[in-house]
Amino acid sequence: MDQENQSDTTASNFVAIDTGRLETFSEGVFAIAMTLLVIEISVPHIGNESEGTTLFGALIEEWPSYLAYVISFLGIGILWANHHNRFRYIARSDPGLIFLNTIFLMCVGFFPFSTALLSEYMRSAERTTAVAVYSGTLATPLIVFTLIWLYASRNYRLIDFNLDPALLRKMTRRYMLATALHIFTFALAFVSAPLSIALLVGLAMRLALPESETPPHTGGSQP
Amino acid sequence: MDQENQSDTTASNFVAIDTGRLETFSEGVFAIAMTLLVIEISVPHIGNESEGTTLFGALIEEWPSYLAYVISFLGIGILWANHHNRFRYIARSDPGLIFLNTIFLMCVGFFPFSTALLSEYMRSAERTTAVAVYSGTLATPLIVFTLIWLYASRNYRLIDFNLDPALLRKMTRRYMLATALHIFTFALAFVSAPLSIALLVGLAMRLALPESETPPHTGGSQP
């Protein structure tokens, strides 16, 4: 009995290290993508020739940059929180997970570009294109995220064996619904850019709400 | 009795991993925000046409960039040290903490912009605006920090249950005082920019001083 415990510990240690490196790596991409967002906000240049313009006025004029910064920072933050939540249930790693996770991070890494695009064209006649690209940038990682979940949870391939099947089904439904809503938002951008942005913000808030989930119960109660 | 110990270990492991990822992620944002600061320092271009200008002179001329770099690096360093100290007492994570921490990191990630603004306008007539924005960039994360502490410490929601109530009250008072002083500094920027900067530096030094706190005593001495 003592021996069994030991082998169990060895196995779980091996697994912990494995998803550990995957998570540390993903953490890095999330953190850098967020922090690079600030690069799109440029310091205004008030020359001698620009009469009547104050620095204060020039800074106010740049509001689309700040708005895009805030939306993207929170957007990536929500993706991070979801990643964080889901990897609590994913206990093992394999090449398929690493591949899908890389595709996911590639989408996260695209945010600084879409954010700069959104902040530059938010007030122009071309805003439909910019908002569509931005919505797509938000929708794509969520689709990949659903693929990650379906891949990892199928027949308990990579997730914690102690996860309650009912909770698993509930989570899967929730993730697929969120994905469907984001694809709808993406399509909506071609009809009405402001409505698409408003729905994006609403969805972001919904996703940020606590999930009424219980932590995985690890180990039986009776010896 | 042996069983109780085991369940206790499981619980604390779960928690450790949880705040662990939050801290690793925050670490990344701190480190990147600090390291991106250097981008605002531009290499001077000494062409053939600029007679009499040496590279040495051009580098000296850029002193506001170096000063802004040093202030911001230390400023983010102090925010990091505070984050580091406080999360030693925060033992559990929840969606509210993740949300507030994201807002906090959004403020930290804004530093490279404010720093570039400060270094460009430190010597111009527009320095009041630049210093006010900079003070605001320093004051805002401190306000969010106080919210994080109030949220986490209220009824021991997320902090270590072994933390002495007297110490907890002392820390809360300390954090609220620091916040009030920074809001005052922010307001002062509109009256006198140099005074506001001087007070910022003073406060930074005060915050950098060791806290006379004892580490959380984990576990009773007698079984």
Place this chain on the structure above:
Amino acid sequence: MDQENQSDTTASNFVAIDTGRLETFSEGVFAIAMTLLVIEISVPHIGNESEGTTLFGALIEEWPSYLAYVISFLGIGILWANHHNRFRYIARSDPGLIFLNTIFLMCVGFFPFSTALLSEYMRSAERTTAVAVYSGTLATPLIVFTLIWLYASRNYRLIDFNLDPALLRKMTRRYMLATALHIFTFALAFVSAPLSIALLVGLAMRLALPESETPPHTGGSQP
């Protein structure tokens, strides 16, 4: 007997911390190199003077940037996965490993430059040079990687003592073959740029496939 176990634990803890820091550090360079790739994609500027050009058209026009982003992100992702796999077998660190790993990371950190070069010259007459540089950027870290493996595995210098000698030989052969193929691809760029790129993509997919390797068996089964 109990004492032996303890000393063994101490030793492996020491080692774990050691390669742990090396891996965390490498993780950071991988994550940053990947996320910096996005900087090469510039936001198109549609002025009043550019008649008939839509933002959508201008974005489509930038396809080499997106392609280069995707290839490089996956390329660094594959290098990461390989690093991840190999360091599962490397159990100890020494100055030689740290030096070789730094050279390896220096190659990884060069990707944003090669990617920007590739995306700018992919459609020009100078694409042979750009593709050759890019192939070289992909081949060089793989050569260094083989050197790391030969250094670490020679006489079990740094690798896990429990690794099966047959598996070790198989892995060594596999890594040397991959390296040889990449050097061939590099040479091919001077003959035909498109063929070289196609082979690169093919190799990338091969490397991304799961290795049919068994995890290191730690500890005997019978006490």
Place this chain on the structure above:
Amino acid sequence: MDQENQSDTTASNFVAIDTGRLETFSEGVFAIAMTLLVIEISVPHIGNESEGTTLFGALIEEWPSYLAYVISFLGIGILWANHHNRFRYIARSDPGLIFLNTIFLMCVGFFPFSTALLSEYMRSAERTTAVAVYSGTLATPLIVFTLIWLYASRNYRLIDFNLDPALLRKMTRRYMLATALHIFTFALAFVSAPLSIALLVGLAMRLALPESETPPHTGGSQP
């Protein structure tokens, strides 16, 4: 006796977590500073008007950028390896260490600027200034490093209590010698830039060599 062991474990865990966060954070700054170096290498623009210039020729022309990239990457790598080695002996953290470490990281974060400066002026008449700044950028963190070591090792303030006093003295002498040599190199830049660079490279190689040190012996041999 069993109880003593347990309290000992608790204490060392606390300490491990503490320097752990400091090291993760430093890791991030090292990794980002290294990876940002690539930004100074610009993609050459071959327009229609530049007759007779090939991309290959333009890339060759940029050799000072590659040289500066390699020197700085290895330079930061060596600082990292030293940090890595020394923090193996530093077992506890305090505000003084955090402050000195932040100053140290501020120097590391300055490398991308000095590197860009060096690569731009390496071939110009102003190279003395550029090399002096670069030497200073390399010498300053080493001086701060010596301060960190003197601070941490004084009366075993923060270092491992099991560290052999003879080894400690040897390490202290070694670090102070390296610092003195770098200050000399810095001064030499004003006399002869090429000689200063050559000495820098030589010192870098010396520092990269394995230290003939034994790992800290943790725990007595007999119970």
